[in-house]
Amino acid sequence: MTTPQPTSAGGPSPRGEWRDEVARLVAGPRGARFAGLFGSAEEDGAVGLSAYLFPQGAPTALVLRTTLPPDALTYPSLTPDLPAAFWYERVLHDLFGVTPAGHPRLDPLLLPLRDPEHTPLPGTARRPRPLDPQESAIPRALTGPGVFTIPHGPVRSGVTESVEYLVETPGEDIPRVQIRLFHKHRGVSKAFEGRTAADAVLVAERVEGIASVAHALAFCHAAETCAGADVPWAARLVRVLFAELERVANHLDVMVRLTEAAGLAVATARFGLHKERVLRLTGRLCGSRFGRGVVVPGGVRGLPALPAAGLGTELGRLHTAVISDWHAAMTTPSFLDRLRGTGPLEVGLARRHGALGPIGKASGCGSDARLDRPYDAYGSLALGPPPEHPGGDVMARTRVRGHEIAQSFRLLSQVVDELRVLAADPPPAVELPGDLTGEASGWAEGPQGETLYVLRLDQGRVARCAPRSASFHNLVLFHEVFAGDILTDFPFVEASFGLSIAGAAI
Template identity: 75%
Template sequence: MLELAEWRAEVLRRVREEGETRFAGLFGSGEQDGSVRLTALLFPSGAEEPLTLETTLPPGALSYPSLSPELPAAFWYERVLHDLFGVTPDGHPRLDPLLLPLTDPQHAPLPGTSLRAQPLEPDESAIPRAVTGPGVFTIPHGPVRSGVTESVEYLVETPGEDIPRVQIRVFHKHRGVSKRFEQQTVDDGVLVAERVEGIASVAHALAFCHAAESCAGITVGWTARLVRALYAELERIANHLDVMVKLTDAAGLAVATARFALHKERIMRLTGHLCGSRFARGVAVPGGVTGLPALAPTELDQQLATLQGAIASDWHAAMSTPSFLDRLRTTGPLAPAVARAHGALGPIGKASGCAYDTRYERPYDAYGSLGLATPACQAEGDAMARTRVRGAEITQSFHLLTQITDELRALPGDEPLNAPLPQDFSGQSLGWAEAAQGEVMYLLRFENGRVARCAPRSASFHNLVLFHEVFAGDILTDFPFIEASFGLSIAGVAV
C-alpha cells in the first residue's frame, strides 16, 4: 500500500522507464468507511506474477491526478472509476460516462461495499453530445442494429466518406456485474463469471477459478487441467470461426458465410455433446471440473480431425479469394507502436507485433506441459493480419486438442476431478486465462468463503478503446470489416 503521490509516480515509472512492463489494468474497490482503494496491475517482461500497486483515496477526497495524459492505456479504466466509484481523475482528457451515466457521481454504486446497494438507472442526458464542425456530421450507428448484433452505439463523425473519428458508447449493455458478484459463494460466483461474456464463458470461468484456487491454496489435478484446456480450445475455435462468418458476410460471400457458420455450429454442437452445454458452462468449477467429456478420446479425436480438414479447406478458399482479400488489406491498421504502448491483447495485439498470450507467458492448467508454440505474430496490424493470426490460432488449437486427447487416452482414470475448497477462506488474489479475444483477468477478494469484491477485466474491454485508433484513410464501407476483425464482445466491455 503506497501513498497516493508515490503510487502514481511508481506506476508511471514502471511503465515508462522499464519499457517492457505492460499496464494491465486499473481497478477500484469501495470500502465500508467510504474510501476507495485503487489497484494498478502491471506485468513486467518475463515475470510469472503480476506487480500489484495499491493506494487509498480517503472519504470526501475521491480524486487524484489522472494517469491518462501520460499513460493513455488508463483512459477507459479511469472513466470506469468515475462511473462506478465517483472518483475524479483530475486532468483526464475526456471524462464522459462510459458504463453508467449519472448526473450525480455521489450516487455511484461503489462495488466492494454495501453502502450503496440499490440498483441505479442510467441517465442518458448525462452523456454530452458530439461536437461537430462545418461540413462534418455524425452518423449514430446503433445501439440497435440488424440481426443479433450486440447493443453498442458508434458515433461516426465524417465529412462524407472518410472516418476521422469514432466515439463509442457501451453503457446500453451495462448490467452491474461487479455488484452481482458480491456475497456470492465460490460455487455461485463461477456461475456469474460464465455469464459475464457469453462467448468466452470458459475463459471467464477459468480466470475466476484460478483466483479462487490461488486464494484457497488448492491444487487442481492433471486430469481436470486437461479437461479445462480441452474446452478452452474448442471455445477459441468457435470464436475465430464466428469472426470469419462476419467478415465473409460483410464481403457478400454467401457461400463462405454459410460454410463458416456451419463449421462454428458443428464445433458448438460437439461441445454440447461433450458436456451438455454449447458454451461449456458448468464444466470448470473451483477445484477442478464436474466431469470427463462424454465421448471417448479416440472417437473425439476422429471428429476433431474431420472438422479440422473441412475448416482448413474453406479457410484456404476464402483466403485465396481476391475480392475478399482486397477488403482486408490495409483496412483498419493498428500501428505497432500504439499496440505496444497500450498492451494490446489477443489477435489484435499479435497482428501488430505484440505476442502477449497468457498460455505461453504464464501457463495455467495443462498449458505448461503441452507443446504450445510461440504465438503467431504479424507486423501489418490491419484486418488481413488479424485474420491470419486467427487462422494460425485455429491450427494451433487443433494441434493442442490432439495432444489433449492423447493424454486423456493414457490416463489411468482413477484421479479425482475436483478438490473441494475450504468453507471460510479469506484473502485477495488474481486469476487469468486466455480467451479467443485475449487475456481475461479476475481480481477477487474473499471474506469467509464469500466474494467481497470481484473486478473482472476482459480483453474486449482492454482492446475496444483501440477502435478509435484504426480509422486511418478508411471509409464508411470499411467499418463492418474493421469491427468484425476486432472480434470483441460488448458484453465483456460493459460489465
C-alpha cells in the first residue's frame, strides 16, 4: 500500500475565509487534527500557505490552500483560535516574511535576526547573505520581587543538543520557560532543493539523526505517491524492521536519561548497554547504526545482511533482557517518586494541540499513523491499539514507552517470520520515473510521533520539501508542563519528552 494522495479543499480563497475555514474544521471535540502549516514561494514574490488537517477516521490528509500576494504578505492569525499554529506562524514570519496579524508573540524562532535580507524563502533560488550572530537582550515576561532568568544553554554539559531554555523563576519554582531554537537551525528545506529523489532521501535521513528511518520513510512515501508506485512486499517488511529497531533504540535512550537524572548508575549502564546492542544489531543488518541507506524511493536498497533465523534468536534474547531491566526500574520506589506527578500535560490541552507520539498517548491522545493510516507492512501486521494513559506526567510517558518497546518486539517477531518464508532474493525496490513531476505528502510514525513531509517534484528534482517532525510539533508544549515543578524536575521533564532539537529547528 502506498501513501494516499492528499486531497485539496477548495483551492485558493480569500485570506480571512481560508483562516476561518481552517479554524472551523479543527474546532470541537470531533474536529480534525491540525498537523501543520507550511509556506512556499510562488511566482512574482507571492507566498502560498497550506494547512494540513487529518479529519477523524480519514485515511488521508485534508489540505486547505491560499496565496498571499507579494504586496500583502499578511493574514489574520490562526493562533488565537488554534494555539497549535503558534510556532508554525512564527516560522512563516522568519522564513517568508509573512505577518500573521494578531499573533501573540512573533519573536524569532528559527532565525535570530529580523532582517528581510536574511529571509531564505524556501522554494526559490534566493539564499541569505552571511549572517553575523548578534546577541540580543534576553526576553522576559515575568516581573516581581526576586524574579530572575536562568539562561540554560545553548551549550550544556555532555552531548546534549544546543538549545536555549530561558527559565524565569523566583528561586525554585518554574512558572515560565521560553525556548530559543535558532542555535540549531540549518536551513534543511533549502538543502533539499534541486536534488533528485534518490539524493534527497540522504538529506531526509539527516534532518533528525535519531529518527533517520522515519524521515526517510515519510519522504519516500511522498515521492512514491507522486509516482503511483507499488512497493514490493519484501521491501515493506524490511522498512518495518528498521523502523521498529529505531523506535526501541530511542525509547531506551529516554530511559538512559531518566535513570541518569535519578542517579541510578547501574540502571543507566544497563539501558545504555541495551541501546548499544540495538544500534550494533542495526549496523550489522545494513552497515549503519542509524539505519541509513536502507530506505530508498520505491523500496529498500537490499534485504538484511543476517538470515532471519539468526536475527530472530538475537531479537528474542534482547527482548528478554530489556523487559527484565525495564520492570526492575519501574518497580524502584526512589525512581518512581521522581516520575509520578512531574511535568503533567493536561489532557484537554494535549487534544486541542494534537499532541503526537508518546507525549500525546500519555495524555489521552491515541493518534498513531501506523494504525490510523497504515503504510508499508503495518496494515497486515497485528499492531494492536495504541496505549493511552490519561495521567499526562513523566510516569505516564515512561509507561507508554515501555508498552511501545514490547509492541515493537512483537512486530519484529512477525516481520522475521514473514522474511523466513519469502522466496530467495525478492525484488527490494521498484524504479521511479526520472522525470517525475507532482506534489504529495507522506508520513511515518517515528519514535517521537508522526513525521510529515510535503514534497513538490519538478522533472525529477525537488522544487520544495517541507519536513515536519514530531519534535517540532510537540516541543512547544514544553512551555505548558511545569505547573508545580521545581528546578530539579527539569531534567526529568526534558528527558521524558524524548525530542530532538535538530528535528525541531528545521
